[in-house]
Structures are given as C-alpha cells and as structure tokens.
Amino acid sequence: MASVPKRAPNFQAVHSIIIFVFVIILIPFLSSSDSAVAHASPATKTVAKQIEAVALLKWKASLDNQSQSLLSSWNETSHCTWVGIGCNNASKVTNLTLDSIGLRGTLSSLNFSSLPHLVKLDLSNNLIYGTIPSQIGSLARLTFLYVSVNHLSGTIPIDIGMLRSLVDLDLSGNNLTGSIPTSIGNLRNLTMLYLYKNSLCGSIPQEIGMLRSLTDLELSTNNLTESIPTSIGNLKNLTTLCLYENSLSGSIPQEIGMLRSLTDLELSTNNLTESIPTSIGNLRNLTTLYLYENSLSGSIPQEVGMLTSLTNLALYRNYLTGSIPATIGNLRNLTTLYLYNNSLSGSIPKEVGMLTSLTDLELSTNNLTGSIPASIGNLRNLTTLYLYENSLSGSIPQEVGMLTSLTNLALYRNYLTGSIPASIGNLRNLTTLYLYENSLSGSIPQEVGMLRSLTDLSLYKNFLTGSIPASIGNLRNLITLYLYENSLSGSIPQEIGMLRSLTDLALSTNNLTGSIPASIGNLRNLTTLYLYENSLSGSIPQEVGMLRSLTDLELSTNNLTGSIPASIGNLRNLTTLYLYKNSLSGSIPQEVGMLRSLTDLELSTNYLTGSIPTSIGNLRNLTRLILFENSLSGSIPQEVGMLRSLTDLELSTNNFTGSIPTSIGNLRNLTRLILYENSLSGSIPQEVQGVGFVLRDHLGSILSMEDIPITKAFSTDMVEAMGFHMAVTRLQNLGWNNVTVSWKFLIQLSNFIPIPASCRSCRVDSSTTRYS
Ligand SMILES: *[C@@H]1O[C@H](CO)[C@@H](O)[C@H](O)[C@H]1NC(C)=O
Ligand SMILES: *[C@@H]1O[C@H](CO)[C@@H](O)[C@H](O)[C@H]1NC(C)=O
Ligand SMILES: *[C@@H]1O[C@H](CO)[C@@H](O)[C@H](O)[C@H]1NC(C)=O
Ligand SMILES: *[C@@H]1O[C@H](CO)[C@@H](O)[C@H](O)[C@H]1NC(C)=O
Ligand SMILES: *[C@@H]1O[C@H](CO)[C@@H](O)[C@H](O)[C@H]1NC(C)=O
Ligand SMILES: *[C@@H]1O[C@H](CO)[C@@H](O)[C@H](O)[C@H]1NC(C)=O
Ligand SMILES: *[C@@H]1O[C@H](CO)[C@@H](O)[C@H](O)[C@H]1NC(C)=O
Ligand SMILES: *[C@@H]1O[C@H](CO)[C@@H](O)[C@H](O)[C@H]1NC(C)=O
Numbered sequence: 067m068a069s070v071p072k073r074a075p076n077f078q079a080v081h082s083i084i085i086f087v088f089v090i091i092l093i094p095f096l097s098s099s100d101s102a103v104a105h106a107s108p109a110t111k112t113v114a115k116q117i118e119a120v121a122l123l124k125w126k127a128s129l130d131n132q133s134q135s136l137l138s139s140w141n142e143t144s145h146c147t148w149v150g151i152g153c154n155n156a157s158k159v160t161n162l163t164l165d166s167i168g169l170r171g172t173l174s175s176l177n178f179s180s181l182p183h184l185v186k187l188d189l190s191n192n193l194i195y196g197t198i199p200s201q202i203g204s205l206a207r208l209t210f211l212y213v214s215v216n217h218l219s220g221t222i223p224i225d226i227g228m229l230r231s232l233v234d235l236d237l238s239g240n241n242l243t244g245s246i247p248t249s250i251g252n253l254r255n256l257t258m259l260y261l262y263k264n265s266l267c268g269s270i271p272q273e274i275g276m277l278r279s280l281t282d283l284e285l286s287t288n289n290l291t292e293s294i295p296t297s298i299g300n301l302k303n304l305t306t307l308c309l310y311e312n313s314l315s316g317s318i319p320q321e322i323g324m325l326r327s328l329t330d331l332e333l334s335t336n337n338l339t340e341s342i343p344t345s346i347g348n349l350r351n352l353t354t355l356y357l358y359e360n361s362l363s364g365s366i367p368q369e370v371g372m373l374t375s376l377t378n379l380a381l382y383r384n385y386l387t388g389s390i391p392a393t394i395g396n397l398r399n400l401t402t403l404y405l406y407n408n409s410l411s412g413s414i415p416k417e418v419g420m421l422t423s424l425t426d427l428e429l430s431t432n433n434l435t436g437s438i439p440a441s442i443g444n445l446r447n448l449t450t451l452y453l454y455e456n457s458l459s460g461s462i463p464q465e466v467g468m469l470t471s472l473t474n475l476a477l478y479r480n481y482l483t484g485s486i487p488a489s490i491g492n493l494r495n496l497t498t499l500y501l502y503e504n505s506l507s508g509s510i511p512q513e514v515g516m517l518r519s520l521t522d523l524s525l526y527k528n529f530l531t532g533s534i535p536a537s538i539g540n541l542r543n544l545i546t547l548y549l550y551e552n553s554l555s556g557s558i559p560q561e562i563g564m565l566r567s568l569t570d571l572a573l574s575t576n577n578l579t580g581s582i583p584a585s586i587g588n589l590r591n592l593t594t595l596y597l598y599e600n601s602l603s604g605s606i607p608q609e610v611g612m613l614r615s616l617t618d619l620e621l622s623t624n625n626l627t628g629s630i631p632a633s634i635g636n637l638r639n640l641t642t643l644y645l646y647k648n649s650l651s652g653s654i655p656q657e658v659g660m661l662r663s664l665t666d667l668e669l670s671t672n673y674l675t676g677s678i679p680t681s682i683g684n685l686r687n688l689t690r691l692i693l694f695e696n697s698l699s700g701s702i703p704q705e706v707g708m709l710r711s712l713t714d715l716e717l718s719t720n721n722f723t724g725s726i727p728t729s730i731g732n733l734r735n736l737t738r739l740i741l742y743e744n745s746l747s748g749s750i751p752q753e754v755q756g757v758g759f760v761l762r763d764h765l766g767s768i769l770s771m772e773d774i775p776i777t778k779a780f781s782t783d784m785v786e787a788m789g790f791h792m793a794v795t796r797l798q799n800l801g802w803n804n805v806t807v808s809w810k811f812l813i814q815l816s817n818f819i820p821i822p823a824s825c826r827s828c829r830v831d832s833s834t835t836r837y838s
C-alpha cells in the first residue's frame with residue numbers, strides 16, 4: 067500500500083486499550099472539521115487519527131460475522147495497514163476500497179463525518195443493504211463513489227449534492243427508489259453518473275444540464291417518466307448517453323444534435339414519440355445508435371447517412387414509415403443494421419450493398435417492395451440476413467451465393483418467384499434456411515445437400531416441383547425439415563433415413579409417390595412425422611415402430627395399403643395418430659391399447675375389418691375416436707365407456723351390430739356421437755340420452771322413439787307446421803349456430819343430411835330429452 071505512513075506507531079495491546087478508552091471519552095468533544103484537526107495540538111492529532119480507526123471499527127462491528135472475518139486485519143495495528151484502507155502522508159484515510167468481497171451490512175453505522183479526508187469510497191459488488199445515509203454529504207473531498215451492485219434501497223439523499231468534488235458517481239444495480247434529486251446539478255466536476263438498474267421514478271431533472279463535465283450518463287433500466295430535458299444539449303463532453311428501458315415519453319429533443327462527442331446513444335425501450343430529429347446527423351463520432359422499441363414515427367432522416375462512424379444501428383419496433391434512405395450506403399463501418407418491425411415501404415436501396423462490414427442485416431416485418439438488390443452479394447461478412455414478412459417480389463438473386471459467412475437466411479412470407487438459386491449450395495455455414503410462404507417454383511436444387519451445417523430447412527407453401535434431392539441425406543445436422551404444401555413429386559428418398567438429428571419431418575400436401583422408406587425407422591429423435599395428402603402407396607413400414615419419440619404421426623390421405631403394423635404399439639409418446647383416407651386393411655391391432663398418451667385416433671375411410679380391440683379402454687386421454695367408413699364389425703365394446711376424455715365418437719358407416727353400450731352414458735364430455743349406417747339394434751339406452759348425438763338411417767327406424775317435445779326454435783310442432791324441407795332450409799340459413807332443435811327433428815334431419823360440426827352449438831337440452 068503506497069499510502070502507509072512511515073511513522074505508523076506500533077501499539078502494544080495495553081496501550082491501544084488505554085487510547086481506545088481515551089478516544090471514546092473524547093469523541094463527543096472533537097470536531098471532525100479539517101481546520102480543527104489542523105490547529106490541534108500533537109496529542110489531539112494522534113487522537114483525531116484514531117477517530118478514523120474507531121469509526122471504521124464501529125462499522126466493522128455492525129457487519130455480519132463473515133464480513134468481520136474478512137476484515138480480520140482491522141485490528142490493533144495502524145489502520146493505514148488494514149485491508150482496503152489507503153492513507154495520505156498524514157495518515158488520514160483517503161481511500162476505502164472493499165469491492166467484490168461479499169460484505170454484508172448497512173452503511174448506517176459508518177460515521178462519515180469521521181472520515182473527512184476520504185477521496186475514494188468503493189464498496190461495489192457486495193451485499194450492502196439499507197439506505198444511503200444523508201450524512202454521506204459530509205465527505206467533502208469525495209471524488210469517487212462506487213456502491214454499485216448492492217442491495218441499497220430508499221431514495222438518493224438530497225445531500226448527495228454536497229459532494230462537489232465528485233468525479234465518478236456509481237449507484238447502479240441497487241434498489242433505489244424515488245426521483246433523482248435536483249441537487250445533483252451541483253456536482254459540476256462529475257464526469258460519470260451511473261444510476262442505471264434501480265427503480266427510480268419521476269422525471270430526469272432539468273438540472274442534469276448543469277453537469278457540463280459529464281462524459282458518461284447512464285440512467286437506463288429505471289422507471290423514469292416524462293420527456294428528456296432539452297438541457298441535455300449542454301453536455302458537450304458527453305460520449306455515452308444511455309436512457310434505455312425507462313418510460314420516457316415525448317419526442318427526442320432536437321438538442322441531442324449538440325452532443326457532438328457522443329459515441330454511444332441508447333434511448334431504446336421507452337415511450338418516445340414523433341420523428342427522429344434530423345440534428346442527429348451532427349453526431350459524427352457516434353458508433354452506436356439504439357432507438358428501438360419506442361413509438362417513433364415519420365421516416366428515417368436522410369441525415370443518418372452522415373453518421374459514418376456508426377457500427378450499430380437499431381431502430382426496430384417503432385412506427386417508422388417511408389423508405390430506407392439511400393444515404394445509408396455511407397455507413398461503411400456498420401456491422402449491424404436492425405430496422406425490423408416498422409412500416410417501412412419502398413424498395414431496399416441497392417446502396418445497402420456498400421455496407422461491406424455488415425454482419426447482421428434485419429429488415430423483416432415491414433412493407434418493403436421491389437426485388438432483393440443483387441448488390442447484397444457484396445456483404446461477404448454477413449452472418450444473418452432477415453428480409454422476411456415484407457412484400458418483396460422478383461427472384462432470389464444468384465448473388466446470395468456469395469454470402470459465404472451466412473448462418474441464418476430468412477426470406478419467408480414475401481412474394482418471391484423464380485427458383486431457388488443453385489448458388490445457395492455455397493453457404494456452407496448456413497444453419498437456418500427459411501424460404502417458406504413465397505411463390506418459389508422449380509425444383510429444390512441438388513446443391514442444398516452441400517449445406518452441411520443446416521439445422522432448419524423450411525421451404526413449405528411454395529410451388530416447388532420435381533423430386534426431393536437424394537443429396538438431402540447429407541444434412542446430418544438437420545433438426546427440422548418442412549417441405550409441405552408444394553408440388554413435389556417422385557418418391558421420398560431412402561437417404562432421408564440418414565438425417566438422424568431430425569425431430570420434425572413434414573412432407574405433407576405434395577404429390578409424392580412410392581412407398582414410405584423403411585429407413586425412416588432410423589430417425590430416433592423424430593417427434594412429428596407428417597406425410598399426409600400425398601399419393602404414397604405400399605404398406606406402413608414395420609420400422610415406424612422404432613420412432614419412439616413420436617408424438618404426432620399423420621399419414622392420412624394417401625394410398626397406403628396393408629395392415630396397421632403391430633409395432634405401432636411402441637410409440638408410447640404418441641398423442642395424434644391419423645391414418646384416415648387410405649386403403650388400409652386388416653384389423654386394428656390390439657397394441658393400439660398401449661398408446662396411453664393418445665388424444666386423437668383417426669382411422670376413418672379405410673378397409674379395416676374385425677372388431678374394435680377391447681384394449682382401447684386403456685386410452686384414458688383419448689378425446690377423438692374416429693373410425694367411420696370402414697368394415698369394422700362386432701359390437702361396440704363396453705370399454706369405450708372408459709374413455710372419459712372423449713368428446714367425439716364417430717363409428718358411422720361400418721358393420722357394427724348389437725346394442726349401443728350403456729357405458730357410453732359415462733362419457734360426460736361427449737359432444738358428437740355418430741353411429742349411423744351400422745346394424746345396431748335395441749333402443750337408445752337411458753344412460754345415453756344426455757349426449758347431443760346424431761343417429762341416422764337404421765337406427766332412426768329401428769329405435770322406437772317417443773315424440774320428445776323440445777319446443778324452442780325448431781320444435782316438433784313448428785317443424786310440422788312449416789314443413790320439413792322448409793325447416794331444413796331455415797336451419798341451414800342459420801348456419802346451425804345457436805339453434806335449439808327438437809329431438810325428433812334432429813333424428814329426422816340425420817336421416818337426410820350429415821349434421822355439420824357446427825351443430826356442436828345445437829342445443830338439445832338434456833333436461834327435456836327424457837322419455838316420459
Ligand atoms: C492484525 O492483522 C494482521 C494482518 O492480518 C495480522 O498479521 C496480525 O497478526 C493481527 N494482529 C492481531 C493482534 O490479531
Ligand atoms: C485505494 O486503495 C486500494 C486498495 O487499498 C488500492 O488498490 C487503490 O490503488 C487505491 N486507490 C487510490 C486511488 O488510492
Ligand atoms: C429489490 O427489492 C426486491 C423486493 O424488495 C427484492 O426482491 C430484490 O431482490 C431487490 N433487488 C436488489 C438488486 O436488491
Ligand atoms: C473541480 O475540478 C477542478 C479541476 O480539476 C478543480 O480545480 C476543483 O477543485 C474541483 N472542484 C471541487 C469542488 O473539487
Ligand atoms: C416500474 O414500473 C412498472 C410498470 O409501470 C411497475 O410494474 C413497477 O412496479 C415499477 N417498479 C417500481 C419499483 O416502481
Ligand atoms: C470537456 O473536455 C475537454 C477535453 O477533454 C476538456 O478540456 C474540458 O475541460 C471539458 N469540459 C468540461 C466542462 O469539463
Ligand atoms: C406508453 O404510453 C402509453 C400511452 O401514452 C401507455 O399506455 C403505456 O403504458 C406506456 N408504456 C410504457 C412502457 O411506459
Ligand atoms: C471524434 O473522435 C475523434 C477521434 O476519436 C476525436 O479526435 C474528436 O475529438 C471527436 N470529436 C468530438 C466532437 O468529440
């Protein structure tokens with residue numbers, strides 16, 4: 067320690083006790099003022115020096131045990147040798163530096179008036195709690211005050227304004243509340259003011275404009291309100307102004323343009339309105355300009371192009387309109403340009419291609435039109451290019467293939483046409499490629515297989531034709547592959563089985579033919595497999611049963627034949643199983659009963675035979691059991707009544723015989739029970755009557771239905787009065803919504819037309835649907 071005095075006395079324990087007592091007696095009579103010390107006798111000087119030690123020891127004693135042990139050197143030795151203490155040549159404490167050591171306690175026991183020579187107080191990054199005592203104002207020489215990252219609460223004392231020597235003031239990262247005292251304006255020598263990350267409220271005082279020496283003003287992450295004072299324009303030496311994450315409102319003052327030394331201007335995440343002042347063009351040294359997440363409107367001023375030192379420009383999430391000024395091309399040092407989520411229109415200026423330092427270009431979610439300029443190919447350092455959710459048209463320029471540093475390319479939701487350029491195969495570092503929801507045509511280039519870093523490939527909802535290139539098997543890191551809703555043809559390449567990282571595979575709604583490759587069984591991480599709405603043939607490979615992570619298996623609307631493999635019972639995580647609209651035959655495997663997570667089981671419109679396995683009763687989470695249009699026979703198993711979550715049970719158009727199981731009456735959530743076109747017999751069991759169900763054909767005539775009077779809009783009497791066909795027309799005109807129909811009418815209806823799903827809101831009041 068540089069400031070340890072040469073003449074530091076080495077007290078013996080006995081002496082120190084005597085002096086200690088002496089000091090305690092003397093304290094009340096001693097003045098701590100400088101002049102009092104200066105004119106005191108030599109004896110008093112020693113005592114005065116000890117006043118500092120006593121004050122420090124008293125504070126030490128107020129800290130928790132662990133903190134006290136950290137300060138074990140604070141003992142009988144000269145306090146100038148203690149850890150964290152620095153003294154001047156006169157053995158006066160000038161420096162108290164105890165940062166980042168885990169001190170826990172308050173400042174209330176620290177007698178600041180006993181430390182009149184203190185120049186630097188650094189207690190940052192500890193566990194100091196309680197308030198900042200107003201007594202701190204007595205530290206007349208204090209130049210550096212750091213108490214950041216503690217748990218201080220309460221308000222900033224007005225007396226802080228008495229610390230006129232302060233150069234650095236850092237109270238950041240505490241729990242300070244109340245407003246910033248106007249007295250802060252007295253601190254004319256302040257160069258650094260950090261009050262960020264507190265809970266300060268109220269407005270930024272106008273007096274802040276008096277702190278003309280400030281170079282660094284950071285008030286971010288508080289609850290400050292009202293507008294930025296225009297006096298801020300006085301702070302000509304300011305290099306950093308951070309006011310982000312507050313609730314500041316009003317416009318950005320024109321005076322901001324006077325802060326010509328600024329390198330960093332961050333006003334993001336506030337409630338600032340109106341347009342960006344053109345004066346901003348004066349800030350020639352600005353490297354970072356963050357105005358994002360405000361309510362700024364108007365257009366981006368042309369003058370932005372004068373900020374040639376800019377490296378980061380973020381104006382996203384505002385209401386900016388107009389076009390991107392071509393002058394932006396001047397910002398040759400720009401590395402990030404974030405203008406997304408605004409209402410920018412016009413085309414992307416070709417000058418963007420001059421921003422050769424760019425690594426991130428995000429213009430997504432705007433109203434940009436025109437085509438992607440070919441000049442974009444100059445941006446060799448670009449890692450992220452997001453132009454998605456605009457109205458861009460034209461084709462993807464060939465030059466995109468020159469962006470060899472790209473890791474993320476998202477052009478989705480535009481009106482892009484033409485084919486995917488083969489040059490895209492050059493983007494060896496690409497991890498995500500999102501081109502979905504455009505009007506792209508042509509085939510998927512073979513070269514896609516060179517993108518070995520890809521994790522996500524989404525080309526869905528385009529007009530892509532041709533077959534899926536076998537080279538896709540090279541994409542060993544692929545996690546999601548979405549090619550659905552295109553016009554892809556040919557068969558699913560065998561090589562798909564090499565994509566062992568895949569979790570999501572969606573090839574649905576295309577023209578794919580051939581059979582499902584057995585290699586699909588290798589995709590052990592797959593959770594969703596969508597192959598529906600294609601022309602796939604052959605049988606469902608046994609290997610599907612190896613996809614134990616599957617939650618969603620949808621193979622519906624294809625030409626699949628053969629039987630449902632028993633191995634399907636292994637898919638214990640499956641929640642959705644759609645095999646409807648195929649040509650599947652054989653019986654429903656008993657193993658289906660092992661799919662205990664299943665909520666949705668649709669096997670309708672196939673050639674399934676045999677009876678419903680009784681194991682179905684295990685599927686306690688099932689909400690929809692849809693088996694219509696098959697050749698299922700036997701009776702409906704009583705176990706169906708165990709499916710307590712069921713809302714839809716549709717078994718129509720099969721060969722079921724026997725009576726309706728009474729257990730169906732247990733299904734309290736059932737809203738659709740469709741049993742028509744079977745060979746069921748007997749009467750509708752009493753237990754079933756509360757259910758809003760539909761019976762058609764055989765049942766309607768076989769069952770002896772009483773005339774159940776439910777007289778609301780479509781009461782039996784009324785239907786008879788207006789005539790059946792008139793009633794149907796009227797019901798259809800009402801869209802089946804919010805109608806109440808008589809039981810008898812409903813049965814009659816179901817004989818003629820399928821009851822639409824919207825009839826879930828048809829009220830068949832259960833209290834009146836009883837036989838009398
Ligand atoms: C006082 O602290 C110093 C530094 O930790 C240590 O070397 C010395 O032994 C201590 N003296 C006593 C009496 O505890
Ligand atoms: C203050 O004291 C600390 C630790 O005692 C020392 O590291 C630092 O250099 C001192 N600073 C000044 C400005 O005296
Ligand atoms: C601020 O106070 C809240 C509630 O009093 C407390 O949960 C939080 O940890 C405190 N934060 C700091 C940084 O002390
Ligand atoms: C402010 O700084 C100036 C120049 O460094 C110095 O002369 C003056 O004493 C300081 N004022 C106070 C109150 O410390
Ligand atoms: C800050 O403002 C937010 C939103 O108005 C409020 O939820 C929060 O409680 C405020 N915090 C403090 C400490 O005042
Ligand atoms: C502003 O900075 C300059 C250069 O560092 C310095 O000479 C001048 O004193 C500063 N102005 C104020 C008011 O501190
Ligand atoms: C922004 O202002 C609007 C209305 O002026 C207000 O409703 C909203 O709470 C404000 N948001 C913030 C973060 O202060
Ligand atoms: C701008 O930066 C340059 C280089 O760092 C510096 O010389 C110049 O003084 C700065 N201009 C202003 C107005 O601060």
Ligand SMILES: *[C@@H]1O[C@H](CO)[C@@H](O)[C@H](O)[C@H]1NC(C)=O
Nearest residue numbers: 350351373374375376398399
């Ligand atoms: C651009 O960056 C380079 C390298 O960091 C630097 O030398 C140059 O001064 C910067 N240009 C401007 C206008 O700031």
Ligand SMILES: *[C@@H]1O[C@H](CO)[C@@H](O)[C@H](O)[C@H]1NC(C)=O
Nearest residue numbers: 407408409410431432433455
């Ligand atoms: C784009 O423009 C249309 C019509 O001019 C407007 O309705 C829409 O909200 C705009 N979208 C965005 C994201 O600004």
Ligand SMILES: *[C@@H]1O[C@H](CO)[C@@H](O)[C@H](O)[C@H]1NC(C)=O
Nearest residue numbers: 398399421422423424446447
């Ligand atoms: C591109 O990045 C490299 C490596 O980070 C860097 O050396 C080079 O200066 C950058 N090029 C431009 C034009 O910024």
Ligand SMILES: *[C@@H]1O[C@H](CO)[C@@H](O)[C@H](O)[C@H]1NC(C)=O
Nearest residue numbers: 446447469470471472494495
């Ligand atoms: C591709 O990524 C690797 C690893 O991150 C990196 O070393 C290499 O420079 C990148 N290539 C290009 C062209 O950016």
